[in-house]
Amino acid sequence: MLSSLTIRTLASLLCLFLGLASLSSPLSARDSNAAVLAGKRVISVGADYNFPPYEFAGEDGEPTGYTVELTQAIAEVMGVHIEIEMADWQTIFEDLHSGRLDVLQGIAYSDERARSIRFSSAHSIVNYSIFARKDSPVINDVTQLKNKEVMIQNASIMHEYLIDNNIQAIIIPVQTHAEALRLLASGKHDYALTANSPSLYLSKEMQLNNIHAIASPISGQRLSYGALPKNEDIIALFNEGLAILKNTGKQQQIYEKWFGALEPAPFPWKKLGLYAASIIIALLLAIGAISIWNAMLRKEVEKRSNQLKSQQEQLIQADKMASLGILVSGVAHEINNPTGLLMLNLPILKAAWIDALPYLAKHAQNDPSFSLAGLKFERLRQELPYLLDEMDQSTLRIRNIVNDLKDFAREEPNEITQEVNINDVVSTAIRLVDTSIRNATDDFELYVDKRDPIIIGSAQRVEQVMINLIINACDAIEKRQDSIRVTTTLSLDEKEVLIVIEDQGKGIDPANLIRLTDPFFTTKREQGGTGLGLSVSAAIINTHQGKLAFDSEVGKGTCVTVSFPVYQPNTAMEGAFSNTDIFELPKKNKSLS
Numbered sequence: 001m002l003s004s005l006t007i008r009t010l011a012s013l014l015c016l017f018l019g020l021a022s023l024s025s026p027l028s029a030r031d032s033n034a035a036v037l038a039g040k041r042v043i044s045v046g047a048d049y050n051f052p053p054y055e056f057a058g059e060d061g062e063p064t065g066y067t068v069e070l071t072q073a074i075a076e077v078m079g080v081h082i083e084i085e086m087a088d089w090q091t092i093f094e095d096l097h098s099g100r101l102d103v104l105q106g107i108a109y110s111d112e113r114a115r116s117i118r119f120s121s122a123h124s125i126v127n128y129s130i131f132a133r134k135d136s137p138v139i140n141d142v143t144q145l146k147n148k149e150v151m152i153q154n155a156s157i158m159h160e161y162l163i164d165n166n167i168q169a170i171i172i173p174v175q176t177h178a179e180a181l182r183l184l185a186s187g188k189h190d191y192a193l194t195a196n197s198p199s200l201y202l203s204k205e206m207q208l209n210n211i212h213a214i215a216s217p218i219s220g221q222r223l224s225y226g227a228l229p230k231n232e233d234i235i236a237l238f239n240e241g242l243a244i245l246k247n248t249g250k251q252q253q254i255y256e257k258w259f260g261a262l263e264p265a266p267f268p269w270k271k272l273g274l275y276a277a278s279i280i281i282a283l284l285l286a287i288g289a290i291s292i293w294n295a296m297l298r299k300e301v302e303k304r305s306n307q308l309k310s311q312q313e314q315l316i317q318a319d320k321m322a323s324l325g326i327l328v329s330g331v332a333h334e335i336n337n338p339t340g341l342l343m344l345n346l347p348i349l350k351a352a353w354i355d356a357l358p359y360l361a362k363h364a365q366n367d368p369s370f371s372l373a374g375l376k377f378e379r380l381r382q383e384l385p386y387l388l389d390e391m392d393q394s395t396l397r398i399r400n401i402v403n404d405l406k407d408f409a410r411e412e413p414n415e416i417t418q419e420v421n422i423n424d425v426v427s428t429a430i431r432l433v434d435t436s437i438r439n440a441t442d443d444f445e446l447y448v449d450k451r452d453p454i455i456i457g458s459a460q461r462v463e464q465v466m467i468n469l470i471i472n473a474c475d476a477i478e479k480r481q482d483s484i485r486v487t488t489t490l491s492l493d494e495k496e497v498l499i500v501i502e503d504q505g506k507g508i509d510p511a512n513l514i515r516l517t518d519p520f521f522t523t524k525r526e527q528g529g530t531g532l533g534l535s536v537s538a539a540i541i542n543t544h545q546g547k548l549a550f551d552s553e554v555g556k557g558t559c560v561t562v563s564f565p566v567y568q569p570n571t572a573m574e575g576a577f578s579n580t581d582i583f584e585l586p587k588k589n590k591s592l593s
Contacts, residue, residue, distance in 0.1 A: 041080040043234060045071055046092035046101040050176040052201045053258040054106050054124070054223070057086055066258040067106045067223070070123060073250055074241030088175040090155040096228065103234050107226035108157035112164065118235045118311070121304045122222035123242060123251070125297065128158055129213035131184060131192040131199060138214050142193075145169040149189040151180040157221055158193050178202045185211050193218075197259070220293075222300060236315055239308055306518075310539060332402045339402070342395045350388050357381065400431060419567060420459045422488050422497050423448040429466035430486065433474070440474035443483035453490055453497040455564040457544045462564075465540050468533040469501045469560050476505025476558060490566060499562040508552040516550060 047055040047063055055065040063084040075082040085092070085101065095101040097116070108126070109119050130139065139145070146168045152159045154173035162169055172189055174180045177199055180192040185208040192199075196213065203211065225238040245251040364370040364377040372380050430437070430446060437444050455462075473484050482504040489498050508516070512523060517538040541548045544564055552558035 043075075043080055043082050044100070044102045045082050045084045046095055046104045047084050047086045048089045048092065048106065048176075049086035050178050051089070051106065051195075051198050052205075053197060054126075055086075066254060067123070069254045069257075070245070070251065071105045073245055073254065074238055077244050078237055078241045080237065089153055090175070093155050096226070099228065102231055103225055103227040103238070105225055106223050108221040109224055110157060110160065112160065113226070116228070117226045118229055118232045119307075120225040120235050120238045121242060121308050122224050122300065124223045124255075125220040125300075126223055127196045127216060127220045128193060128218045129196050129199070129216040131181065131194060131211050132190070132214045133184065133187070134210055134212055136190065136214070139191075140215050140217065142167055142217050145191065145193075148191060151183060151189050151192040151194075153177060153180065153194065158218070161218065162193070178206065181208055181211060182206065219296075222304070224304075232311065232315070236311065239311075310535065335398065335402050339395055339398050342391070343399070346388060346392050346395065350385075350392075353384060353388070401434075418457060418459060419569075420455050420457050420462060422453045422455060422462070422499065422564075425459050425462050426466055426486060426488055426499065429463050429470060432463075433467055433470050436471055436474045437484065440477040440480070441482055441484050442480045445483065445485045447485070447487040447489075449489045451490065453488060454567045454569075455497055455544065456567045457564065458540075461540045462544070465537040465562065466499070468537050469562070472533070473501055473503035473505065473558070473560075476503050476507070478506055482557075491563070494568075495566055496563045497566050501560045501562075502557065504557040507554040507556055508550065508558055509554060510552075513550055513552065517548070 047065075047068060049055075049057045051065075053065055055063065055067045058064040063086050068084060071082055071084065084105075085095075087095075092101060092104060093107075096104050096107075107113070107117070107119070109122070113119075130142070130145070132138075142162075142165070145162075148169055149172055150162070150169040151172045151174050152162065154175060159171070159173065161167075162171055174183070177192075177194045180194055181199060181202055183189060184192045185206075192211075196216070199213070202208075225235060227234050242251065360370075360372075360377060361381070370377045375383075426446070426448065470484070470486065477484065483502075484504075485500075485502045487498075487500040487502075489500070490496065491498055508523075517534050538548050541562060541564075546562060546564040549561045549563075550558065551561075
C-alpha cells in the first residue's frame with residue numbers, strides 16, 4: 001500500500017507549483033561605487049546563508065537561490081543597486097531591527113511582526129513539518145510536542161509560533177535547518193520543526209535517510225520582503241518590481257528553475273495490481289488537497305493585495321500632505337504679513353476715531369448737512385465702531401484659519417505619543433471646513449463634552465479624519481434645511497472617547513456600506529472623488545486602536561461613530577461630574593468662527 005509519507009510528499013511538492021508567481025533576471029550587486037556614480041540607489045538586503053533552495057551560499061560562497069535571483073531581477077527592472085549580505089537568520093533579523101540592513105528578502109509574515117515591520121506582497125509560500133527519526137512515535141498535532149525536545153531555527157517564525165501558542169515544548173534553538181536535521185539524524189533530541197522544501201533539499205544533499213516528515217499541522221507561511229516603517233518606500237519599490245516580473249513571466253521562470261527540479265520520489269510499483277486502488281485514492285486525495293490549498297492561496301493573495309493597496313494609498317496621501325505643507329508655508333507667510341499690518345493698524349484707527357469724535361460732533365452741530373464717506377455723520381457715528389469691530393474679528397479669523405492650516409499640514413513623527421484633546425481637534429477641524437458647512441446647511445450643531453476627553457495619538461491625523469467625515473456629511477446634504485450634528489462624549493464605562501457625526505442627507509445604499517473603507521471605492525467619481533478619504537481615515541483610526549462604524553438609511557441620513565481608547569492620567573476625578581455637566585450648549589452655524 002502507498003505510504004502516508006509518500007502521499008504527503010507528493011501533495012507538498014505539487015503545492016509548490018501553485019505558489020505565488022515568481023520571476024528573475026540576474027543583476028550584479030558587487031560594485032557599490034559604480035552604482036553610486038551611475039546614480040542608482042544602493043539597498044542592503046539580508047539573506048539566510050543556509051535556507052536552500054530559497055537562499056544560501058553557493059560553492060563559491062556567493063549568494064544564490066530563488067529569492068536571491070528574484071531580488072536581483074527586481075533591482076534590474078527598478079534601476080536600483082542591491083548588496084546581499086548573508087548570515088544566520090537570527091543575525092540578519094537583528095540587523096534589520098538595528099537598521100544595519102534595509103530589507104530582508106525572505107521573512108515570514110505574522111501579525112506580531114507586522115507591528116514593527118512593513119511587508120511586501122508574498123513572493124512564495126513555505127510549508128513547515130514535524131520531522132522525526134523513522135523509529136520515533138508518529139504525532140499529528142503540535143500540541144503533542146509538549147515536554148518533547150524540539151529543534152527549531154533560532155528567531156524563526158516557528159520559534160515565535162511555539163512560544164506564542166504556549167505549546168510547552170522543550171525548545172532547542174539552532175542556527176540552521178541543516179544543523180537541526182543533522183542532530184536529529186544522529187539521535188539527538190526528539191523532533192525538528194522545519195520548512196519542507198529546505199529540509200527535503202538538505203536531507204538529500206547530506207544523505208540523511210533515517211529521518212522523515214511525520215506531520216504538517218501548521219498552515220503555510222507567506223514569505224515576503226520586509227523592512228522597518230522608515231523604509232516603507234523600499235517595500236513599495238519591491239512590490240512594484242514583483243508586479244512587473246509577474247506580468248512579464250520572469251518570476252515564474254525563476255520559480256521553475258529552483259523548484260521545478262524537485263520531483264516526488266517514485267512510487268513503489270512492485271505490486272501494482274494490489275496497490276492500484278490505493279494509488280487512485282491517493283491521487284484523488286492529492287487533487288482535493290491541492291484544490292483546497294489553491295483556494296486558500298487565492299484568498300491570501302487577495303488579502304495581501306488589499307493590504308498593498310492600502311499601503312499605496314498611504315504613500316499617496318503622505319506625498320499630498322508633504323506638498324500641502326510646502327504650499328501652506330509659503331501662502332501662510334504671504335497672508336500673515338498683510339494680516340499682521342491689519343491687526344497692528346486697526347487698533348490705531350479705533351483710537352483715532354474715538355479721539356476725533358468730539359471734534360466731528362461739534363462740527364456737525366454747526367453744519368447739519370455734514371457727512372463723511374457719503375454718509376450722514378449721525379449714521380456714520382453709529383455704524384463705524386461696528387465696522388471696525390467686524391474688521392478686527394475678521395482679521396483674527398484669518399489668522400486662526402492660517403494657523404489651523406499650518407498645523408494640519410505640518411509633518412509629524414510616526415510615533416503617536418501626544419496627549420490630544422478631542423474637543424480642540426474637532427473644533428479646529430470645523431473651523432477648517434467652515435465654508436463647506438455654510439454652503440451645505442443652515443442647521444449645524446456642535447456638542448462638546450465638558451470633561452475634555454483626552455486620547456494618546458496624533459492631533460494632526462485625527463483632524464484629518466474629522467475633516468474628511470464632516471465634508472462627507474456636507475456632500476450628503478441635499479437641502480439646506482437638513483441638519484448636521486457633531487458630538488463628542490465618553491462611553492458609559494468612560495473607557496472610550498466617542499465622536500458622532502450625524503447628517504440628514506441622502507443616506508448610503510446597504511450594498512455599499514461594507515465597501516466604504518475599501519481603497520478607491522467611491523460613489524462620487526463624477527464629482528472628482530478618488531475613494532481614498534475613508535480608506536485613509538480608517539487606517540489612521542486603526543493605528544490609534546480605534547474603531548469606525550457606520551449606520552445609514554437611504555433617504556433619512558447617516559450616523560458615523562469614531563471611538564478611541566480614552567487616556568485617563570488621573571482617575572481620581574472619575575464621577576465628579578453630574579449628567580447636567582456633560583455637554584456645552586449647542587453651537588449653531590453662526591458661531592463656528
